[in-house]
Amino acid sequence: MAGFFSGLRRLYLAIYNWVVFLGWVQVLYFAAKTLRESSPAAVYDAVEKPLQLAQSAAILEILHGLVGLVRSPVSATLPQIGSRLFVTWGILHSFPEVRSHWLVSSLVISWSLTEVQLILCNVPNRHFQ
Numbered sequence: 001m002a003g004f005f006s007g008l009r010r011l012y013l014a015i016y017n018w019v020v021f022l023g024w025v026q027v028l029y030f031a032a033k034t035l036r037e038s039s040p041a042a043v044y045d046a047v048e049k050p051l052q053l054a055q056s057a058a059i060l061e062i063l064h065g066l067v068g069l070v071r072s073p074v075s076a077t078l079p080q081i082g083s084r085l086f087v088t089w090g091i092l093h094s095f096p097e098v099r100s101h102w103l104v105s106s107l108v109i110s111w112s113l114t115e116v117q118l119i120l121c122n123v124p125n126r127h128f129q
Contacts (some may be wrong), residue, residue, distance in 0.1 A: 023054035028112035043105035
């Protein structure tokens, strides 16, 4: 029975990671496309919904640590996820006037590049050993 739950856990985490990966790829694609066709000021509007979804999905990473699905310490995961959620919802969502600043497009590109490469490097090692 333990083997069944281990397989189910790995399947769930693989699906979760691939869905989040696709969300970040979408954010990266829309950001790059907008930068090419428009300006840094237009990036946030192009990525707003997929960015909010990808960042909010990270709440599950905290839950994964709390219930023991992953070995990540919640004490390290919580501040990282919390700070990103604060920037996404507390600042970018609440203060529309900051969305057009060029640093926001830099932030979006940095987040998406980081997450895409992190998932590509870690998913095979984490779930398919």
